[in-house]
Amino acid sequence: MNSNHVNDIYSRRAICYHFTHKLIFRGWDLSWRQTAAWLCPVETGDRVIDICAGQGHSAIEYIKVWRYLGADVTITGIDSNERMLDAGKRRVRRYGLENSVFLEKADAMNMKPGYVPKDMKAYQDDCFDAALCVFGAGGLENPKQAFCEMLRIIKPGGRIVIIDALLPTPGLHTTLKHVSFWNDFRLAMMKHLWGWENHNSLFVDIENSSCADAYGAHFYFETISKALCPEPIPVLKKAIAVYVGVKTKLGN
Numbered sequence: 001m002n003s004n005h006v007n008d009i010y011s012r013r014a015i016c017y018h019f020t021h022k023l024i025f026r027g028w029d030l031s032w033r034q035t036a037a038w039l040c041p042v043e044t045g046d047r048v049i050d051i052c053a054g055q056g057h058s059a060i061e062y063i064k065v066w067r068y069l070g071a072d073v074t075i076t077g078i079d080s081n082e083r084m085l086d087a088g089k090r091r092v093r094r095y096g097l098e099n100s101v102f103l104e105k106a107d108a109m110n111m112k113p114g115y116v117p118k119d120m121k122a123y124q125d126d127c128f129d130a131a132l133c134v135f136g137a138g139g140l141e142n143p144k145q146a147f148c149e150m151l152r153i154i155k156p157g158g159r160i161v162i163i164d165a166l167l168p169t170p171g172l173h174t175t176l177k178h179v180s181f182w183n184d185f186r187l188a189m190m191k192h193l194w195g196w197e198n199h200n201s202l203f204v205d206i207e208n209s210s211c212a213d214a215y216g217a218h219f220y221f222e223t224i225s226k227a228l229c230p231e232p233i234p235v236l237k238k239a240i241a242v243y244v245g246v247k248t249k250l251g252n
């Protein structure tokens with residue numbers, strides 16, 4: 001879906017985002033946000049970027065998990081929608097995390113210094129230790145372009161964790177059955193609420209992303225693990241795609 005259209009949707013829906021997300025995921029979103037943090041080991045002093053941070057739900061959960069593990073990190077959460085960011089900033093203040101979570105306006109598909117509009121932030125190459133994107137890829141107009149940008153802004157050896165919902169298709173996972181009417185209905189509902197698209201090529205897009213540094217060295221995401229997990233409530237079948245990779249120099 002076109003980025004302007006997605007932006008309009010979030011401007012309208014920001015007020016009920018928390019409620020609708022909880023309702024549709026029936027509370028399971030919380031454990032996936034925490035899973036993302038567990039899959040991304042960090043150390044005190046690390047700088048992490050949360051792509052499509054929305055109202056900061058995921059960033060706040062990452063901080064809780066990492067603090068529990070003894071790591072004091074800072075998270076830059078980027079999102080292109082001002083209303084989502086405003087609600088996020090209030091949420092971050094409520095949790096007393098203003099010194100750890102910084103929400104900034106940026107376009108996940110274009111964060112290159114010199115190429116972004118005035119009201120958007122840009123980030124240098126190799127400036128973050130890790131990148132996470134939880135429940136964000138589905139609303140991106142061009143996810144592959146965003147994955148290339150994530151690759152550019154994280155340091156070589158930095159980790160990427162991406163988690164999103166996919167609707168099952170036949171053969172994608174043996175325990176998931178394709179229920180056409182139900183899937184069509186849910187796709188329409190998620191599109192309407194969040195501008196969400198079913199990116200079945202998610203893993204392929206991530207693995208085909210690449211970037212080059214100023215010296216012409218090429219980088220890609222080397223897969224550490226990827227999984228398609230069926231949701232626990234069988235009748236409401238939805239698959240959660242989980243990808244973990246690391247920025248690696250081509251030819252290493």
Ligand SMILES: C[S@@+](CC[C@H](N)C(=O)[O-])C[C@H]1O[C@@H](n2cnc3c(N)ncnc32)[C@H](O)[C@@H]1O
Pocket residue numbers: 003006007010051052053054055056057058078079080081084106107108109133134135136139140141194
């Ligand atoms: C479903 S929300 C996810 C929010 C958050 N990650 C969470 O866990 O709740 C998707 C967010 O992606 C943002 N978004 C969509 N396209 C974007 C883009 N090109 N750049 C940055 N953010 C974008 C939307 O504004 C929205 O806030």
